[in-house]
Amino acid sequence: MRDLTFCSALHGEEHIRLRQLLTHVQYDGHSTIFHEAEEADYVFNVTSGSVKLYKLLGDGRRQITGFLFAGDFLGLALNLTYSYTAEAIEPVTACRFPRQKLERLFDEFPRLEKRMLGMAVDELAAAQDQMLLLGRKTAKEKVASFLLMLARRQEHRGVNDAAIEVPMSRSDIADYLGLTIETVSRTLTQLRKEATISLKDNKHIEAIGLSMLEDLAEGL
Amino acid sequence: MRDLTFCSALHGEEHIRLRQLLTHVQYDGHSTIFHEAEEADYVFNVTSGSVKLYKLLGDGRRQITGFLFAGDFLGLALNLTYSYTAEAIEPVTACRFPRQKLERLFDEFPRLEKRMLGMAVDELAAAQDQMLLLGRKTAKEKVASFLLMLARRQEHRGVNDAAIEVPMSRSDIADYLGLTIETVSRTLTQLRKEATISLKDNKHIEAIGLSMLEDLAEGL
DNA sequence: CGGTTTCTTGAGTCGCCTCAACAATTGTGG
DNA sequence: CCACAATTGTTGAGGCGACTCAAGAAACCG
Structure with a gap:
């Protein structure tokens, strides 16, 4: 089985420090995890359930930009605000990390940042595939x-x-x-x-x- | 004016080491910079001209996933192969970095990696906007x-x-x-x-x- | 069970596509 | 610099795939 969480497959010290940061959180189906344009104070790692990410147009038209399942990472926008809304499809459990503290940990363990970059690059490739799907x-x-x-x-x-x-x-x-x-x-x-x-x-x-x-x- | 290249706005040592890695390259209009599925040996920084990125379906249908202009970064796929084709729209000049050497430099200067992550996150947000456009x-x-x-x-x-x-x-x-x-x-x-x-x-x-x-x- | 929401199916419409002709622009050799 | 060909862009007529509107079936839920 593949490593299902951001925390796993990391070595001793890094793992311990990460665990100190995280809080376990739960969401019912249909509940919102965060809203677009909200301050991005946390990043998440889904441990069970499923999540949808979406953006809205002024008149209510909606585009779902992705679905997340156990093991997927959420909110890696390192911007000030989230660029989309995240909502639980079915009951969700997740690990939550304070973004600022996590970023500080990056300085200590560049390995973590590499991992994050890898995930961002993967997501980017998936986004490009989805553009091909939507457009053509x-x-x-x-x-x-x-x-x-x-x-x-x-x-x-x-x-x-x-x-x-x-x-x-x-x-x-x-x-x-x-x-x-x-x-x-x-x-x-x-x-x-x-x-x-x-x-x-x-x-x-x-x-x-x-x-x-x-x-x-x-x-x- | 904003910093137009990956190299600029970096401090002394980092800047010098980066400059040692880069090669200046040129492309005529309509010439291909790299192909989808080709081995991703280099990353680029466009210094002038404009570039299109695209993916193809089996029957030739095409989706352009983005346009690049002076200052934009190209090929930050840290995967083994490029996930799209890059082609010059008009004559292009760029700085080219060997990917492996650049990655090694990341270990030395985590600052560079942070910068890269920031760019990936920005691109991801742009990709999501484009999905909304294409879908809705x-x-x-x-x-x-x-x-x-x-x-x-x-x-x-x-x-x-x-x-x-x-x-x-x-x-x-x-x-x-x-x-x-x-x-x-x-x-x-x-x-x-x-x-x-x-x-x-x-x-x-x-x-x-x-x-x-x-x-x-x-x-x- | 009823009430509510979600899903399916049908009929008709519309926005964008296809095909086709023409206009404008670009490129080339004399 | 001009004549000509090739490419790129515009416009029109008609068609079709996905949308809208509407009704009914199925699933969910207290």
């Missing part, structure tokens, strides 16, 4: 890419389950893919009729073969 | 946001010109905004007819008032 993929390709992303991250977390867990609502999926809930629903129905997936229930989807999703996702 | 904005809002972005970055570079410099082709703009060239062209015409902008020539656009663009960009 069809509804079917978007939904296939989304399911594939969930499957891969689930595997990465060490969950060994044939069914893909889909904790988010159709509305969340739509706002993540730049579609409407109706189009998401219709596309899932279409994939089911084409026998690419089977819907066990609304929160669990089974891919008949991941390779079929992969081909769809890349428009092949 | 209309063609008109997209074009207005694009012009506004160019105007702000031009100002940030210290260029004091009423006209917005637009070095990229309609095709590049389209692939950046998730539109077609025809829609970009029509939208610019529409903005001109509504007296929001005036087109001096294809590479220079004047905004009648930035606030009109700001309102359009946010869908107000």
Whole structure:
């Protein structure tokens, strides 16, 4: 299994000092962890549950910029304020670090900062993939890419389950893919009729073969 | 004027060591600086000209993930390979750093790494804004946001010109905004007819008032 | 169970895309 | 410097994929 938290896989002293900083926190489903433009006093490490990140336009249009699961890092904006809102999809537990103290620890242990930079770079690559999806993929390709992303991250977390867990609502999926809930629903129905997936229930989807999703996702 | 390069605004020793690493390089317009999936041996700092970054789908659909101008940093993927292609739009000059040597310098001067992390975080915030644009904005809002972005970055570079410099082709703009060239062209015409902008020539656009663009960009 | 929310499905519409022609600009060799 | 070709940008007509609006089905929940 991969290291699931920021704290783990670190050596003695660093680990101890990190543990001194963190507070364990919990959030119910649908509760807000922090708001866009709020002062960024903390960074988080999700230990269980799932989180959505989103930005809003003036008239309420919403774009979900990412989903987080156990092991994911949250709030690495080193700016003064958060650049998006973070909300729990299902009950969430997390480790919370005071940002300033964490930054001071960076000076002492540059290793930590390297780790942080690595995570930022990974997120950046994911963001670029998502831009390609939003700008250039069809509804079917978007939904296939989304399911594939969930499957891969689930595997990465060490969950060994044939069914893909889909904790988010159709509305969340739509706002993540730049579609409407109706189009998401219709596309899932279409994939089911084409026998690419089977819907066990609304929160669990089974891919008949991941390779079929992969081909769809890349428009092949 | 703001510090335009990675090297500048650094103190004595760091600055000297950085200068020892860098090579000055030039690229003609339309020439490729590096390809997606190529080994990421170098990072760059653009000193003049402009660059586009893009990703491709199997069938040739393209998404431009960003434009770079003087002062911008390029290739901060600390991964093994570049995650996108970088191509010069107009003749480009840049400083080139061997990635491995630069990383070793990070160990010596954590300050440099902090700087790098800060840049990655800024890029991440920009990427999230772009996701909102691609997923949820209309063609008109997209074009207005694009012009506004160019105007702000031009100002940030210290260029004091009423006209917005637009070095990229309609095709590049389209692939950046998730539109077609025809829609970009029509939208610019529409903005001109509504007296929001005036087109001096294809590479220079004047905004009648930035606030009109700001309102359009946010869908107000 | 009823009431509420979420999801699905259908019918009709619209914004952006496609295809096509033309205009403007750029580049090239004489 | 001009003639010509090639490229890039504009405009129009028509089509289509995803959206809107609306109704019903399913799931959730006290």
